Amino acid sequence: MTNLEVSSPAPVDPDGDWASLRVDCARMVPHWTAPEPTASRPVPPSLIHGVSVPVRSARLLDAMSDYGD
Template identity: 75%
Template sequence: MTNLELHAAPAPADLDGDLASLRGDCARMVPHWAAPEKITSRPVSPSLIHGVNVPARSARLLEAMPDYGN
């Protein structure tokens, strides 16, 4: 005979949570994050910086966002 035990589905995630819920989520994730011992960054010569190429698709996406495009 088959066991047909049913379980309740988990509650949907709150996508419009407040800062307190975000901080709580981050606190629960801390044990899963590994930080490097030390990050050393060296300055980049301006002659090596030639510009940024942004794919048209990404540019259109940002342009459509009120915070960036309007």
């Protein structure tokens, strides 16, 4: 038989302050899993096609300095 009763060990804070968010996140950590790391390989330029950039965006990027000088 499945127990459908759910109880929360900490009361819910309707204001949602940072302390309650941290408590909620710490309580959820055991339920989260990270995906296995995979090695990615570079894509050859010959396979990259079909990308278009609007002219306004290209001009905007061209007018920006590289390092904010």
